[in-house]
Structures are given as C-alpha cells and as structure tokens.
Amino acid sequence: xAGVTQSPTHLIKTRGQQAxxxxxxxxxxxxxxxxxxxxxxxxxxxxxxxxGEERNRGNFxxxxxxxxxxxxxxxxxxxxxxxxxxxxYLCATRPEELAGIRETQxxxxxxxxxxx
Amino acid sequence: xxxxxxxxxxxxxxEGATVAFNCTYSNSASQSxxxxxxxCRKEPKLLMSVYSSGNEDGRFTAQLNRASQYISLLIRDxxxxxxxxxxxxxxxxxxxxxKLxxxxxxxxxxxx
Numbered sequence: 001x002a003g004v005t006q007s008p009t010h011l012i013k014t015r016g017q018q019a020x021x022x023x024x025x026x027x028x029x030x031x032x033x034x035x036x037x038x039x040x041x042x043x044x045x046x047x048x049x050x051x052g053e054e055r056n057r058g059n060f061x062x063x064x065x066x067x068x069x070x071x072x073x074x075x076x077x078x079x080x081x082x083x084x085x086x087x088x089y090l091c092a093t094r095p096e097e098l099a100g101i102r103e104t105q106x107x108x109x110x111x112x113x114x115x116x
Numbered sequence: 117x118x119x120x121x122x123x124x125x126x127x128x129x130x131e132g133a134t135v136a137f138n139c140t141y142s143n144s145a146s147q148s149x150x151x152x153x154x155x156c157r158k159e160p161k162l163l164m165s166v167y168s169s170g171n172e173d174g175r176f177t178a179q180l181n182r183a184s185q186y187i188s189l190l191i192r193d194x195x196x197x198x199x200x201x202x203x204x205x206x207x208x209x210x211x212x213x214x215k216l217x218x219x220x221x222x223x224x225x226x227x228x
Contacts (some may be wrong), residue, residue: 042203042219043160043203045217090160105216107161110159112157
C-alpha cells in the first residue's frame with residue numbers, strides 16, 4: 001500500500017513569491033494535517049482538512065491557506081513568502097472511519113521550502 | 117509552560133547501552149500518547165503508541181505515569197541504527213478534532 005506522498009520534495013522561492021505544496025493521502029484516509037518544522041524547532045500544527053473543509057488551523061497568519069480536493073488530496077499555499085517560512089512542511093493523514101483516541105497520524109516525506 | 121517538554125539531548129551512548137527518555141505534558145486530560153522517531157532530514161515515523169499500562173516492543177518499552185504527567189521511552193541494547201531524534205507526542209484532542217502536540221525531540225547518538 002502506498003504511503004503519504006508529497007510534492008515537490010524541494011522548493012526554492014524568493015521573498016514575496018507564492019509557494020504551492022501538494023499532499024496525497026494513504027488510500028482510505030480522509031483527514032489531512034499540515035505541519036511546519038523549522039530548523040531546530042518542533043512540529044507546529046498549521047491546518048486540518050477533512051471532507052473538503054478546513055476544520056481547524058494553528059497559530060499562523062492567513063497567508064497560509066489550503067484546500068482539500070474530492071479525492072482527499074490537499075494543497076498548501078503560502079503567499080507573500082518571508083525568509084522565516086523556510087522550513088520542512090509535512091503532511092500527515094489518518095483514517096476517519098476508525099478514528100479514535102488511539103489512532104495516530106502517518107507522515108509524508110515532506111517538502112523542504114527555502115525562501116531566499 | 118510548554119504543552120509537551122522533552123530534554124533535547126543529545127544523549128551520547130555506546131552500543132549495547134540502555135537509555136531512557138522522559139517527556140512531560142501539561143494537559144491532564146490528554147488521552148493518548150505516542151513516540152515517533154525522526155531521522156535527519158526525514159519525516160517522523162511512528163515508533164510506539166503508549167497505553168495506560170505501558171507497553172513493550174522488542175528492545176523498546178514505553179510507560180505512562182498519569183499522576184505525574186510524564187511518559188518515558190526505554191531503549192535496551194542500543195544499536196547504531198537507533199541514532200535519531202525521538203519525538204514525544206501527546207493527543208490533546210477536542211471534540212471532533214485530533215490535536216497532536218509534538219515535543220521538540222530528544223536526540224540520541226549511539227557510537228561504536
């Protein structure tokens with residue numbers, strides 16, 4: 001069974017540009033979570049999508065946004081890039097049907113974004 | 117106080133040693149707990165779930181102390197391949213929303 005996939009693996013942008021990151025969940029997984037992991041910091045929760053809707057967001061400005069498509073894949077958009085947006089962006093998914101307190105999340109390999 | 121706190125390390129141990137990591141959490145209502153392993157420049161991968169009675173998987177033992185609000189991970193007979201960062205993760209879910217809070221990780225270096 002294929003795991004969570006993300007693209008691109010690396011992305012280089014300049015300040016002020018926009019970045020689009022993509023995530024495809026494990027088959028049968030309907031919830032998608034996005035995290036930011038800056039160098040030396042822990043994972044910070046960004047966004048949660050389920051059934052095509054944004055269900056919750058972390059403490060990030062509105063220039064971080066995204067969407068979820070009918071096939072449950074997801075896109076993260078970062079507008080007006082700033083230098084401190086340079087980080088590893090991780091997507092994680094989990095199955096909704098079996099979700100419970102012990103169910104956890106499975107991560108994709110991440111997109112490493114560098115803003116120059 | 118951080119929601120999840122870990123000693124960042126690094127813990128430098130020789131092969132074959134036993135090493136233990138602790139993690140404390142702030143929310144006494146937290147329901148489930150996990151240890152993830154993250155290799156350099158890679159994604160986190162689930163190592164173990166931590167259940168109320170503690171659990172063991174080969175050389176790895178995880179324990180939960182709800183009264184003191186900490187979880188621990190014990191690694192016996194360390195291997196070179198155990199070198200990684202170990203993330204403590206606490207499920208602080210609300211209604212319909214699974215909120216996983218990650219510690220910043222404890223780095224383990226196992227040397228020959």
